[in-house]
Amino acid sequence: MVSERAWADAEIIWDFHQMHHEPRPCSVAVGLGSHDLGVADTTVDLYRRGMAPLIVFTGATSRTTQTRMPHGEAVHYRERALELGVPPAAVLVEPRATNTGENILFTRALLEENGVDVESVLLVSKPYEERRAYATARKLWPEVEIVSASTPMTFHQYVDSISDSRLVIEMLVGALQRLLLYPKQGFIVALPVPDDALAAYERLCADGFTSRLARTSVA
Known part of the structure; x- marks a missing residue:
């Protein structure tokens, strides 16, 4: 069961991942x-x-x-x-x-x-x-x-299309981790991560949404 806080955090990260x-x-x-x-x-x-x-x-x-x-x-x-x-x-x-x-x-x-x-x-x-x-x-x-x-859709619509809310949240968390990790490895340019997205990411990691994290630490 995904908590209300986890849903809210995931929506923050979902919105951040899109360039608009x-x-x-x-x-x-x-x-x-x-x-x-x-x-x-x-x-x-x-x-x-x-x-x-x-x-x-x-x-x-x-x-x-x-x-x-x-x-x-x-x-x-x-x-x-x-x-x-x-x-x-x-x-x-x-x-x-x-x-x-x-x-x-x-x-x-x-x-x-x-x-x-x-x-x-x-x-x-x-x-x-x-x-x-x-x-x-x-x-x-x-x-x-x-x-x-990308295909115009809300976070809830995407979750419905995948039918696995936990998996979607874990993919969002993994994608954000790579934005933090990959500039140091020379794969991507560094882009700023706003405080609310970073805080949401840290809370979701603490709550165990970690199956899609890369093994290398971002610390």
Whole structure:
């Protein structure tokens, strides 16, 4: 049972993880692979709204996707986009990336190989991964402007879609820990964490929502 305080703390972190960017036309839309086909759907919706003339889906498989997406996350995302009516020529696939850093680096290389001039990127991720994806792109692709996007939904709607409130809270906690840890390891740029989000994170860790924490200490 999740307490009222834990729910409130999780909502603080949920809101912090989102960049709250207003979508605007960019050179390309990049959908980051995961178990969530909603990323593909949202990327297609942004394409249809004229926010990008080209889509890149990036991602191999992971333990959570190898059964559902045996051909790779990016390949399944592309299949979804074609089902939704996107022309095949408007979708490129980067099928090798196994983490967010590789998503960015391999996508950048793919676009260079295809002669695509990139000034701005509409970066589409799961809602609670927006800030870390943004920080990763800023580190590894600093010369382009990054506009973050995800499926518009509330924390409660996302919990309902996953049907496991504890797991969702633990994912939020793990994502925030990485924002604290990864700048020191050179993976992402450092972004400020407001006091209320940090306090919520510390309370949730103390309450045992720790299964998604990286093993390395952030101290």
